[in-house]
Amino acid sequence: MAEEKLTMRKKIQAADRMNRIMADYFYGLDEAATTGKRKVAWCTSVGPAELLRALGYDVYFPENHAAMLGATRMSTDLIPAANAIGYSPDICSYLTADIGACLKGITPLSKAYKGIESVPKPDVLVFNTNQCRDVQDWFAWYSRRFGVPSIGVTSPKNVNDVTEAHVDDVSRQIQALVPTLEEIAGTKLDMDRLRETVSLSRECTELWKQVLETATAAPSPLTFFDGTIHMGPAVVLRGTRVAIDYYKELLAELTQRIRDGVGAVDDESSRLYWEGMPVWGRLRQHSELFSHLKASVLASTYCSSWIFPAFDAQDPFRSMAKAYLELFIVRADRYKETYLKGMLEKFRIDGIIYHDAKTCPYNSNSRYGLPQRVEAETGIPSLVLSGDLNDLRCVSDEQTKTNVEAFLEQIAEGR
Numbered sequence: 001m002a003e004e005k006l007t008m009r010k011k012i013q014a015a016d017r018m019n020r021i022m023a024d025y026f027y028g029l030d031e032a033a034t035t036g037k038r039k040v041a042w043c044t045s046v047g048p049a050e051l052l053r054a055l056g057y058d059v060y061f062p063e064n065h066a067a068m069l070g071a072t073r074m075s076t077d078l079i080p081a082a083n084a085i086g087y088s089p090d091i092c093s094y095l096t097a098d099i100g101a102c103l104k105g106i107t108p109l110s111k112a113y114k115g116i117e118s119v120p121k122p123d124v125l126v127f128n129t130n131q132c133r134d135v136q137d138w139f140a141w142y143s144r145r146f147g148v149p150s151i152g153v154t155s156p157k158n159v160n161d162v163t164e165a166h167v168d169d170v171s172r173q174i175q176a177l178v179p180t181l182e183e184i185a186g187t188k189l190d191m192d193r194l195r196e197t198v199s200l201s202r203e204c205t206e207l208w209k210q211v212l213e214t215a216t217a218a219p220s221p222l223t224f225f226d227g228t229i230h231m232g233p234a235v236v237l238r239g240t241r242v243a244i245d246y247y248k249e250l251l252a253e254l255t256q257r258i259r260d261g262v263g264a265v266d267d268e269s270s271r272l273y274w275e276g277m278p279v280w281g282r283l284r285q286h287s288e289l290f291s292h293l294k295a296s297v298l299a300s301t302y303c304s305s306w307i308f309p310a311f312d313a314q315d316p317f318r319s320m321a322k323a324y325l326e327l328f329i330v331r332a333d334r335y336k337e338t339y340l341k342g343m344l345e346k347f348r349i350d351g352i353i354y355h356d357a358k359t360c361p362y363n364s365n366s367r368y369g370l371p372q373r374v375e376a377e378t379g380i381p382s383l384v385l386s387g388d389l390n391d392l393r394c395v396s397d398e399q400t401k402t403n404v405e406a407f408l409e410q411i412a413e414g415r
């Protein structure tokens with residue numbers, strides 16, 4: 001009997017360069033922390049990274065580290081260590097995995113990058129609660145652990161329309177961070193440098209947007225699973241030239257794929273949207289599950305969350321505030337529904353997968369009737385997958401497979 005050929009997701013060649021960039025980034029952080037040559041700031045994923053870079057800090061993102069703990073499937077064994085000191089298994093599994101790793105003195109960085117023994121010790125911790133309260137509690141723990149200040153922005157949430165009053169509030173809060181950050185950095189903020197950094201972030205964000213929008217082509221040259229990996233520089237190196245140069249290269253490769261009619265998934269027969277966090281410890285399995293069924297999961301809210309059209313070098317503080325407020329996660333359901341409908345249309349989507357992540361209610365949008373409302377208006381079917389970003393005890397592989405197969409049959413029958 002002839003062996004059935006399984007459809008696989010294709011490798012993106014630029015990945016090798018990205019791996020080198022990420023290695024340089026982590027070695028740079030390690031050098032800064034171990035030699036004391038440069039100060040290290042820890043920042044939440046959509047915290048004021050531009051301000052920190054402009055003040056000369058090396059910027060480290062614990063969420064990126066927590067995602068690595070998830071992707072390397074280390075997190076499930078580490079979460080109980082944080083539970084044991086009172087951090088509930090029901091709260092953010094980035095937080096519990098990351099604190100668990102610290103308590104156990106473990107990091108995937110040591111395995112990936114020879115010579116790095118630990119995460120870089122912070123001089124200051126800077127959060128923005130635009131995504132959730134957990135980041136503030138997460139940084140508060142490290143503040144006590146390392147004896148360094150944790151400062152940040154307390155953001156409005158569930159916002160339909162971002163108003164001038166919201167922007168004023170957050171802008172003032174970001175400016176209020178400056179004296180403390182200057183004192184720790186031992187330098188004054190150079191406004192030209194801040195403008196330059198905001199400008200670089202803007203350029204990075206525009207290129208990242210173009211990268212993601214290559215997926216409007218049919219077949220799509222990239223998938224959500226590629227996006228979760230290739231967003232690395234947009235997350236940890238925004239505000240730098242390195243990230244911009246990288247996305248130019250990636251964009252050229254994807255554009256060439258479109259010209260050649262090459263899809264990330266061979267014989268793409270359905271186009272899916274992913275709403276919610278990835279299941280980091282199942283990226284490869286999920287990618288293979290969908291590609292074997294000739295389904296391309298090609299667009300997502302998650303990867304698009306690092307697109308900040310508001311950045312404006314002429315008005316750095318207010319534009320940072322606006323960019324951090326306009327995020328999907330900050331918004332109320334009316335805005336989210338409109339956004340999703342726009343994405344479904346733009347990417348010509350056949351079905352939506354909502355990932356209901358047990359420990360992240362903020363990125364789980366299937367709990368208040370939103371899928372039903374979007375489906376009623378668009379006629380595009382949806383599937384809710386229960387799981388988690390990092391705690392694999394909440395993930396049922398068998399259930400996921402059965403549900404996805406049935407969902408794709410439903411889409412095929414609906415044609």
Ligand code: SF4
Nearest residue numbers: 092131132134360362
């Ligand atoms: S948004 Fe979710 S995953 Fe991210 S830090 Fe907050 S609770 Fe954790």
